[in-house]
Amino acid sequence: MEGVDYHADERSKAEFDVEAMKIVWAGSRHVLEVSDRIARLVASDPVFRKDNRAILSRKELFKNTLKKAAHAWKRIIELRLSEEEASKLRNSVDEPAYTDLHWGMFVPAIKGQGTEEQQQKWLPLAYRMQIIGCYAQTELGHGSNVQGLETTATFDPQTDEFVIHSPTLTSSKWWPGGLGKVSTHAVVYARLITDGEDHGIHGFIVQLRSLDDHSPLPGITVGDIGMKFGSGAYNTMDNGVLRFDQVRIPRNQMLMRVSQVTREGKYVQSNVPRQLIYGTMVYVRQTIVADASTALSRAVCIATRYSCVRRQFGSQNGLETQVIDYKTQQSRLFPLLASAYAFRFVGEWLKWLYTDVTQRLQANDFSTLPEAHACTAGLKSITTTATADGIEECRKLCGGHGYLHCSGLPELFAVYIPACTYEGDNIVLLLQVARFLVKTVSQLPSGKKPVGTTAYMGRAEHLLQCRCDVQRAEDWLKPNVILEAFEARATRMSVACAKNLSKFSNPEDGFAELSADLVEAAVAHCQLIVVSKFIEKLQQDIPGKGVKRQLEILCGVYTLHLIHKHLGDFLSTGCITPKQGSLANEQLRSLYAQVRPNAITLVDAFNYTDHYLGSILGCYDGNVYPKLYDEAWKDPLNDTVVPDGYHEYIRPLLKQQLRTARL
Amino acid sequence: MEGVDYHADERSKAEFDVEAMKIVWAGSRHVLEVSDRIARLVASDPVFRKDNRAILSRKELFKNTLKKAAHAWKRIIELRLSEEEASKLRNSVDEPAYTDLHWGMFVPAIKGQGTEEQQQKWLPLAYRMQIIGCYAQTELGHGSNVQGLETTATFDPQTDEFVIHSPTLTSSKWWPGGLGKVSTHAVVYARLITDGEDHGIHGFIVQLRSLDDHSPLPGITVGDIGMKFGSGAYNTMDNGVLRFDQVRIPRNQMLMRVSQVTREGKYVQSNVPRQLIYGTMVYVRQTIVADASTALSRAVCIATRYSCVRRQFGSQNGLETQVIDYKTQQSRLFPLLASAYAFRFVGEWLKWLYTDVTQRLQANDFSTLPEAHACTAGLKSITTTATADGIEECRKLCGGHGYLHCSGLPELFAVYIPACTYEGDNIVLLLQVARFLVKTVSQLPSGKKPVGTTAYMGRAEHLLQCRCDVQRAEDWLKPNVILEAFEARATRMSVACAKNLSKFSNPEDGFAELSADLVEAAVAHCQLIVVSKFIEKLQQDIPGKGVKRQLEILCGVYTLHLIHKHLGDFLSTGCITPKQGSLANEQLRSLYAQVRPNAITLVDAFNYTDHYLGSILGCYDGNVYPKLYDEAWKDPLNDTVVPDGYHEYIRPLLKQQLRTARL
Ligand SMILES: Cc1cc2nc3c(=O)[nH]c(=O)nc-3n(C[C@H](O)[C@H](O)[C@H](O)COP(=O)(O)OP(=O)(O)OC[C@H]3O[C@@H](n4cnc5c(N)ncnc54)[C@H](O)[C@@H]3O)c2cc1C
Ligand SMILES: Cc1cc2nc3c(=O)[nH]c(=O)nc-3n(C[C@H](O)[C@H](O)[C@H](O)COP(=O)(O)OP(=O)(O)OC[C@H]3O[C@@H](n4cnc5c(N)ncnc54)[C@H](O)[C@@H]3O)c2cc1C
Ligand SMILES: [Ca+2]
Incomplete structure (x- = not known):
């Protein structure tokens, strides 16, 4: 039955123009065109095959990844791909590899923290991959608290060198991707010591391996840290361990954009503001939020398509009911579908924020930085947490078959979840957001105007006493009503925390004691950001038949499911009444019914190839059972x-060659 | 530093007698003694080594499991172990294997559904493992809806045989553990057809493989369904696919305890009541609840011990703060610790329930069966869901290192999660509970007294209008206050559902439309059961210094964290006020402080060997970093x-042997 579309019926139900939605999802017609073309290129290239990952041994798996990375590079060159196309190609290969860290961390670290001179020396080498680099910050004993790192970089004025050293076992670098087996260089973070004085953590470019034969340089012990979660998944990456035994590097390999060590061993600050590093953080976290929407949308695409194929119980015209028709299935799946879109739009906005922050930095305007920093930290946290949970929920939505590796969901989960931990543990990040919120609240009486995503707090007086007007379920569709409810909830939770904190004589004790509440206030604030960006998106002109209408429905699902999920917040702060909460739920149910006929087309709009999805349950044509059956025999x-x-x-x-005893 | 206990300090803080707590956890001194002895036996036997699972290929992994299973059997015989000891030994080996299905499903199916004669013929063979059996119910296209199975068993009166056949691709048996490569026999569920008439699903004993050379018998196609979630994990199991091409079996291999086919092909019901099968279900689900407490306690043990070792930020006497001292860490971890104990006790109670149900069945008393069935279905659902989520939360609590395979948490998660799906998809089960609750509510006006765990509904009138008395945080420690709040919430949610359902002209439409709300009402009911069994446990005499006190604290944590988590339920039903909700939270915080010094000893009480835990982060002596470091190099x-x-x-x-182009 080659070529039959088992989802054709479902697809014919769509009430909107899927091609127009694809453009909305991609961000522009141009991006859609590039992604589509590159994804097909990758999908049709047998070297990029990935369905065998689960059965390869660690060594075979890793070697295969090396092969793909080299092949990707070769194709990039042969086809003279642009930077945008090259990066899409690496994404489409869809396999964690040392190149992620080389391009995503090593290069940006040099760009962000290196002097002009250093950039001129190192970046061309990196761009041409004549050197391969990684980002070596975390140590065996130290992660979240970067200031606690133990590796030392001691300046030796005699030789004009730094001596990089691992003084303890716990100071071993541990986790850096690409470090274990591939990188020739690393940006190493270490405690800078000059003349016996400790200046805290700084970055250094350190060569690790010979460029001739790849063997580790003298004083360097390096290896892979072993298997991680799942099969295939992140085990294609050589996360590494690294120890330094008095390794010497020239002085000019300290990244000196912000602070320098002179020939004489004097430690000096440059006139470049320290806050610059926040810019890089905003950038990296913005990509993480974008990745969250990608990962979640993949899982949702698989679960949605399979829920249309899968039939269980009931009966319509002789066939059992498609499980997607069950309200419980909808109430688990559609909020995730809506979240994927919500994260997409907030990710898009973060891209804008990054540009805005960068321009302001260039103009020496640091006023919005703390807010932008808190906002990106918080969005990184809530989107990655929701995505990790959402992928696993999608797997459960597929019943037993979701547990098969070939459903694609186990590997998607295993590959995704570290996003909750790296680039800032999600709880640690929320505590930073909370700190910022409490500070913002405390400055309100002084008349200091909150900026950016905290601007709503400027209306705290109103938000602390406003009442929600909802009287009928449909009232919950009004953007203003939604926005005010979320703003009121966030304000009241932050203000309540601030009030409770003020009861402690030592504010730090209070912060520690109330930290679980503070985290909840931070979540409320961050959810508001996502909600408000979704609503803002809908205020734009969105072309295409029915497209805007679908997004409005999804926005409703996103916001009302949050109200339902966090009903305790909304009720306990008096933002809404129990009756209004139940109206919200009623409205939510009716929105599910509106999503239902469009569900499969809403996931088609992600425009994923079968290769990229890597899921039999999610295959485009819906011909699930024969494919599952054939796969088993492999x-x-x-x-x-x-x-x-x-x-x-x-x-x-x-044969009872072991004789039974008492049993 | 062999033999140093890095947790000695922590252990010295305990305010209770850990040995006495071990007995409480185990259930009795006898069980503790047996478990302890057998676990050590397994731990010290190199054949049972399991730390290499992640790096074995599928074939090596599977062969290794066969080896362990045979070795376990050999040891059981050599040591003349009792049935209790033998089953403990299989548990301690801690690796899914075909024997789980042989002992856990095949044997019970024959016991429960076979006639006396059939039992006499088949059970001795199974007990001696002269045949190995599995449980073949699920098909590629049919799982939850057993009545939808397609495999047929057609009676041929000419030969006095059944013809077992797979008429479609979707009728292929799919998932049965032990089927793929090992089982010689299966209990196969198929649609019984006599003389053209379909009598629905029945069980049949079918031989699959030759007892001489293990090759599949004529007409049988059988194999493994391929890789599942994770590495190691459940891939040690040969979940299988099976197709029948007109396979003939003698008539006496239909399991005929409840209904029979006579020599003439007449279908007759025996006088044995159909409800008997519920007894088996109660039994199986009781073991699943017990397994939930085991799996969750393992994860909690790992996360607790590691949280004492791990230090990040802050500073006490020069060292950073142990992360277990952070309230956010406590608020995530301690509720899971409390849940492990809660599930343990409700599991214990379910064992009693099973005995009770069995005795009643023997006395032809079926009055409590529907309630017992709903109760076990619901408890299976909520405990497995909470455990699956809890294991992943414990992994996140370990930061980056939790993502390493050697933390033990990835494999624990991967192995555990199917418990949410098999033996009844958790949502499908909750819908069954909801159906029962709605029925119970609807029968209240007629004066029908609700029994067992629904007895509280007999006080619906009171529970619908009672008010919570809490005025100070400590009031939340009173068992009656807690119980009434949970009873009121469950009653009000069920009654509200029933009321909303009555608005629909067709009750089935209403049930479908409101099913998400119904599931929430079912969860409220099931949580009440766990809460009430924990409270009942505390009304017993519990010996040992400080032991009861610790359990009271944990009971408080368990109940108050549920109130916090489901605050929306409690507030929207008016069971408690926002003020009371915030007092509950306050009390919860203070309980965390009381758990803190006892945390590590509370997990020591599980009495797990390092072999069983299989986690470097959770090792008993806390010497985490050198062990992590050594492990990497392997x-x-x-x-x-x-x-x-x-x-x-x-x-x-x-070497730039690929020339760069535009990049
Ligand atoms: C797949 C993967 C790839 C990685 N790649 C790299 C890389 O390329 N380069 C690199 O340098 N590093 C890398 N890392 C390391 C990563 O950045 C760290 O794991 C991360 O920063 C978290 O730190 P941690 O592991 O020390 O967690 P910890 O900080 O030890 O967290 C443990 C627990 O303590 C809690 N906790 C910690 N501090 C506080 C606090 N102040 N208040 C309350 N709770 C607290 C956390 O919430 C968590 O529950 C990678 C990690 C992974 C998993
Ligand atoms: C590791 C593992 C081991 C197994 N071992 C065995 C074995 O030994 N023998 C055996 O026979 N089987 C076995 N199974 C199969 C298992 O019993 C089934 O997977 C299970 O019954 C769930 O059925 P399903 O897979 O058809 O899920 P489905 O019923 O297809 O579920 C898919 C989705 O539909 C939803 N859904 C289904 N019906 C409804 C409804 N009425 N209302 C609302 N939502 C609904 C579910 O909630 C779920 O979200 C095993 C499965 C696994 C994963
Ligand atoms: Ca208003």
């Missing part, structure tokens, strides 16, 4: 009918 | 310093 266990081990371990049992 | 990727693939895929890049 497992090496099926190479022989009688399994290896039968003669040693099964037959003796059956 | 990865095959570290066999060589320069990785396989360097010459083909890294060197050509570095």
Whole structure:
């Protein structure tokens, strides 16, 4: 039945123009065109095959990743791809590799923290991949608290060198991707010591391996840290361990944009403001939010398509009911579909924020930085947490078959979840947001105007006493009503925290004691940001038949499911009444019914190839069962009918060659 | 530093007798003694080593499992272990294997559904493992809806045989554990057809493989369904696919305890009541609840011990703060610790319920069965969901290192999560509970007295209008206050659902439309059961210094964290006021402080060996970092310093043998 579209019926139900929605999702017609073209290129290239990942041994798996990375590079060159196209190609290959860190962390670190001179020396080498770099910050004993790192970089004025050293076991670098087996260089973060004085953590470019034969340089012990979560998944990456035994590097390999060590060993600050590093953080976290929407949308795409194929119980015209028709299935799945879109739009906005921050930095305007920093930290946290949970929920939505590796969901989950931990542990980040919120609240009486995403707090007086007007379920569709409810909730939670904190004589004790409440206030604030950016998006002109209408429905689902989920917040702060809460739920149910006929087309709009999705349950044509069946036989266990081990371990049992005793 | 206990300080803080708590956790001194002895036996036997699971190929992994299963059987015989000891030994081996299904499903199916005669024929063979059996119910296209299975068993009166057949691709048996490569026999569920008439689903004993050479019998196609979630994990199991091409079995291999086919092909019901099968279900689900407390307690043990080792930020006597001292860490971890204990006790109670149900069945008393069935279905659902989520939360609580396979948490998660799906999808089960609750509510006016765990609904009138008395945080420690709040919430949610349902002209439409709300009402009811069983446990005499006190604290944590988590329920039903909700939270915080010094000893009380835990982060002595470091070097990727693939895929890049173009 090649070529039959088992979802054709479903697709014909759509009430909007899927091609126009694809453009909205991609961000522009141009981006859609590039992504689409590159994704097909990758999908059709046998070297980029990925369906065998689960059955490869660690060594084979890793070697295969090296092969793909080299092949990707070769294609990039042969096809003279632009930077945009090259980066899309790496994404489409869809396999964690050392190149992620080389391009995503090593290069940006040099760009952000290197002097002009250093950039001129190192970036061309990196751009041409004549050197391969990684980002070596975390140590065995130190992660979230970067200031606690133990690696030392001691200046030796005699030789004009830094001596990089790992003084303890816990100071071993641990986790850096690309470090274990590939990188020739690393940006190493270490405690700078000049003349016995500790100046805190700074970055240094350190060569790790010989460019001739790849062997580690003297004084360097380096290796892979071993298997991580899942099969395939992130095990394609050589996260590494690294120890330095008095390794010497020239002085000019300290990244000196912000502070310098002179020939004489004097530590001096440059006139470049320290806040610059926030710019890089905003950039990196913005990409993480974008990745969240991608990962979640993949999972949702799989679960939605399979929920249309899967039938269980009931009966319509002789067939059982498609499980997507069950309200419980909808109430679990559609909020995730809406979240994928919500995260997409807030990610798009973060891109704008990054540009805005960068321009302001260039104009020496640091006023919005703390707010932008808190906002990106918080959005990184809530979007990655929701995505990790959402992928697993999608897997459960697929019943037993979701547990098969070939459903694609196990590997998607295993690959995704570290996003909750790296670039800032999600709880640690929320505590930073909370700190910023409490500070913002405390400055309100002084008349200091909150900026950016905290601007609403300027209306705290109103928000602390306003009442929600909702009287009928449909009232919950009004953007202003929604916005005010979320603003009121966030304000009241932050203000309540601030009030409770003021009861402590030592504010730090209070912060520690109330930190769980503070985290909840931070979540409320961050959810408001996502909600408000979704609503703002809908105020724009959005072309395409029915497209805007669908997004309005999804926006309703996103916001009302949050109200339902966090009803305790809304009720306990008196933002809404129990009756209004139940109206919200009623409205939510009716929105699910409106999503239902469009569900499959809303996930088609992500425009994922079957190669990229990597899921039999999510395949575009919906021909799930024959594909599952064929896939099973490929497992090496099926190479022989009688399994290896039968003669040693099964037959003796059956033949009672072990005599039974009391059993 | 062999033999040093890095947790000694922590352990010295305990305010209770850990040995007495071990007995409480185990259930009795006898069980503790047996578990302890057997667990040590397994831990010290090199054949049962499991730390290499992640790096074995599927075939090696599977062969290794066969080896362990045979070795376990050999030890059981050599040591003349009792049934209790044998089952503990299989548990301690801690690796999914075909034996789980043989003992856990195949044998019970024959016991429960076979006639006396059938039991006499088949059970001795199974007990001696002269045959190995599995449980073949689920099909590629049919899982939750057993009545939708397609496999047919057609009676042929000419030969006095059933013809077992797979008429479609979707009728292929799919998922049964032990089927793929090992089982010689299966209990196969199929649609019984006599003389053209379909009698629905029945069980049949079918031989699959030759007892001589293990090759599949004629007409049988059988194999493994391929890789599942994770590495190691459940991939040690040969979940299988099975197709029948007109396979003939003698008539007496239909399991005929409840209904029979006579020699003439007449379908007759025996006088054994159909409800009997509920007994087996109660039994199986009771073991699942017990397993939930085991899995969750393992994860909690790992996260607790590591949270005492891990230090980040702050500073006490020069060292950073142990992360377990952060309130956010406590507010995530301690509710899970409390849940592990809560599930343990409700599991214990379910064991009693099973005995009770069995005795009643023997006395032909079916009055409590529907309630017992709903109760076990619901408890299976909420405990497995909470455990799956809890394991992943524990992993996140360990920061980056939790993502390493050697933390034990990835594999624990991967192995555990199918419990949310098998033996009844958790949502489907909650819908069954909801159906029962709505029925119970609807029968209240007629004066029908609700029994067992729904007895509280008999006081619906009071519970619908009572008010919570809490005025100070400490009031939340009173068992009656807690119980009434949970009873009121559950009653009000069920009654509200029933009221909303009555607005629909067709009750089934109403049930479908409101199913998401119904699921929430079911959860409220099931949580009440766990709460009430914990409280009942505390009304018993519990010996040992400080033991009861600790359990009271944990009970408080369990109940108050639920109130916090489901605050929306409690507020919207008017069971408590916002002020009372915030007092509950305050009390919860103070309970965390009381758990803190006892945390590590509360997890020591689980009495897990390091072998069983299988986690470097959770090792008993807390010597985490050197063990992590040593473990890394064991990865095959570290066999060589320069990785396989360097010459083909890294060197050509570095050497620019691929010429750069526009980049
Ligand atoms: C797949 C992966 C890839 C990585 N790649 C790199 C890389 O390329 N380069 C690199 O340098 N690093 C890398 N890392 C390391 C990563 O950045 C750290 O794991 C991350 O910063 C978290 O730190 P941690 O592991 O020390 O967690 P910890 O900080 O030890 O967290 C443990 C627990 O303590 C809690 N906690 C910590 N501090 C506080 C606090 N102040 N208040 C309350 N709770 C607290 C956390 O919430 C968490 O529950 C990677 C990690 C992973 C998993
Ligand atoms: C590891 C593992 C081991 C197993 N071992 C065995 C074994 O030994 N023998 C055996 O026979 N089987 C076995 N199974 C199969 C298992 O019993 C089924 O997977 C399980 O019954 C769930 O059915 P399903 O997969 O068809 O899910 P589905 O029913 O297809 O569920 C898919 C989705 O539909 C939803 N849904 C389904 N019906 C409804 C409804 N009425 N209302 C609302 N929502 C609904 C579910 O909630 C879920 O979200 C195993 C499965 C696994 C994963
Ligand atoms: Ca208003």
